[in-house]
Amino acid sequence: MLRILHSLPRTHKFLLLPVATMVTVLGAQKLLTTYHDHSQSGASVESVFVPLADDAAPGVPSLAQAKTPVATAIDHASRLLDATRDKIPLSELQASEIIDLDVIDSATASTFEAPRPLPADRLAANTGARLDDGARHIAIVIGTLGSGMLAADSVSATDAQAPVADATSYEDYGIDNFDEVSFLPLEIAAQKTYVPQWKTHIVNTGETFAIMAKNELGMGYSEVLGLLDELPDPHMFTRWRAGQSFDYQVDKNGKLLTLKMMKNIRAGVLINRQEGGDLEVKAIERKGEPVQRLYAGSVSGSFARSAEATGLSSGAVTELTHLLKKKFDFRRDSRRGDDFQVLVESDMIDDETLDSRVLAVKYRGQRLDLTLVRSAMNDTFYTPDGHSLDPAFSRYPFDGSYRLSSNFNPNRKHPITGRTSPHNGTDFAMPIGTPVTAPAGGRVERSVKHYAAGRYVVIRHDNGYRTRYLHLSKALVKKGDRVEMGDRIALSGNTGRSTGPHLHYEVHVNNAPTNAMKVKLPENTRLHGDSLVAFQQHAKPMIAALESGDTGTVSVATSRHSDNGSDDG
Known part of the structure; x- marks a missing residue:
């Protein structure tokens, strides 16, 4: 068969190659059997036999009597197969099926000689490579016949009304009305409203x-x-x-x-x-929900570490230590085994505690028994009987601890001249820029600069005392300003005649300098009348919580509660 095809002109190869490949590879008998297997129900591929007409030509049977699309296709295949055995007059070929018919008069072919089989090791390597375009074409034709569908150009005019298998689409749109289907996703997306995302x-x-x-x-x-x-x-x-x-x-x-x-x-x-x-x-x-909690512990080692061991925050421990040291010295007065209870209020936001502040504290030890409660009207701590823990006049005009570098000495002699050169103040060695605070309320008398004293400030206090601050690096107040206890008034320095950074602090009573470390200070403030009654009413539930000793969350009046009355102290 291959020799025949190679000997034919190109136009004949174009016509005969697909059919010759189909007959050679599959055989006409197999084609008919496959078709009838699909046409007759209940028959297996192995048992179907097609009856042939008495005058059927040898090789491929003819079904010319049955005017069907399949019969027409097989008739074409039979005639083309005969071309390999005998001459076919050119007059029987349609002009549309060949090109340049005037180049030959007829076509003949010799008997087909099967090619020598390939060795097994080469067969696998050549699998799929021996089928050319014609073989692939006829495979498509056979698949079309087997599925019951024929191309429109394979149906003759007389068979135009012949039934053809139903074509279908396997796209499932999921609805009944196709008009409702939008197959343009981009159009749908363009019509969506833009929604900004966080x-x-x-x-x-x-x-x-x-x-x-x-x-x-x-x-x-x-x-x-x-x-x-x-x-x-x-x-x-x-x-x-x-x-x-x-x-x-x-x-x-x-x-x-x-x-x-x-x-x-x-x-x-x-x-x-x-x-x-x-x-x-x-x-x-964002405002948090105020929550009160009671902490309790005992002194073991330092008070600060003992307080932290109860679960108090570092801020609450610092506030508590600063509060208690106004009344006693921890190193000297505290003892191992002393008990303490602390009532703390915090703001709760998203399960996080913020702005913890001490509401009340009770300390019971060998050398001290003290209970303090914060007043809501002025944020000052008082004892249950209304005495303020804050003195009316603070001993030190600064926060923290600094070394006393030179004491008050009215009889000090000059080291060179030998003359008496009084030292009317108390010197504290401290870094330049340390904040200096007012020890009590008063009004600024002076804020000037002197060649010897350097920059200095003078304050006259409400109780008649006067204080002076020398060698400052910067004054934060000016003459005539009103100051209260704890207000920042200056920054320490090393100006004027000074041998190093320090604060020179003087206290004058009745216009005479006195020892600031030994002078008797005015008594602390005390609540009276309606102010005392309002405070005690406010402090009652806090004191009860301290005495109960039940640690954990408690419910008491908060420090935001507003007491009636005013401070008469």
Whole structure:
């Protein structure tokens, strides 16, 4: 068969190759059997035999009597197979099936000689490579016949009404009315309303808000500057740290719509773009739920470590230590085994405790038995009978402990001249810039600079005492200012005639200098009348909680409660 095909002109090869391949590979008998297997129900492929007509030509039977599309196709196959055995007059070929018919008069072919089989090791390597385009074409034809579908051009005009197998689509749209189906997803997406999504930005090392706002928020430099001017605290965006984060939304063009940033769990800022395009800034303030909790422990070692062992926060321990040391010296007066109870109030926000503050404390030891309760009207601690723990006049004009470098000495002699050169104050060695605080309420008399005293401040207090502060690096008050106990009035320094950084502190009673470390100080304030009654009513549940000793969450009046009356002390 291959020799015949190779000997024919190109136009004949074009016509005969698909059919010759079909007959050679599958055989006409197999083609008929496959077709009838699909046409007759209940018959297996192995048992179907097709009856042939008495005058059927040898080789491929003819079904010319049955005018069907299949019969027509097989008739073509039979005639083409005969071409390999005998001549076919060119007059029987249709002009549409060949090209350049005038180049030959007839076509003949010799007997087909089967090619020598390939060795087994080469057969696998050549599998699939011996089928050319014609073989693939006839395979498609056979598949079409086997499924019951024929191409329209294979049906003759007389068989135009012949039934053809139903074609179908396996796409399941899931609805009955095709008109409701939109097969243009892009069109649907284009009609959706844009919904801005919240995104979170985490600040990177060295990142600036201006650059980030330009790249991710669609903001210009001038708009960023305008926004920073509107913020209650612009440092939130100009001094942020790596790891901080904020949430934001942008529109479909990538321009900022909303930005929310929290300075801490309690406070933050919300920025919204208005319809006109301007940015509106609102402060966020979250108020927590006040919760009271009782802590109890005993002294074992240092008081601070013993207090921390009860679960108190570091801030509460610091406040408690500062409070109690006004009354006694921990190193000298505290003893192992002393008991204490502390009532603390905190704000609870999202299961996090904030702003812990001591409401009441009870200390019972070998050398001290003390109960203190915070008053809501002035945030001052009082004993149950109304005595204030804060003195009317503080011994030291600063917080913390500093070395006393030179005592008060009115008879001090000058080391060189030998003359009496009184030292009317008390010197404390301290770093330059240490805050100096007012020991009591009063009014500033002087805030000037002197060649020997350096920069100095003088305060006349309400009880008639006068205090002086020399060698300051900076004064924080001016003449005529009113100050209260604990207010910052200056920063220590080393100005004037000074041998090193220190604070020179003087106390004058009846216009005469006295030893500030030994002078009798005015008595502390005390509640009287209605103020005392209101305080005791407020302190009653707190004292009961301290005496119960039941640690954990308790419910008592808080420090935010407002007492009636005023402080008569």
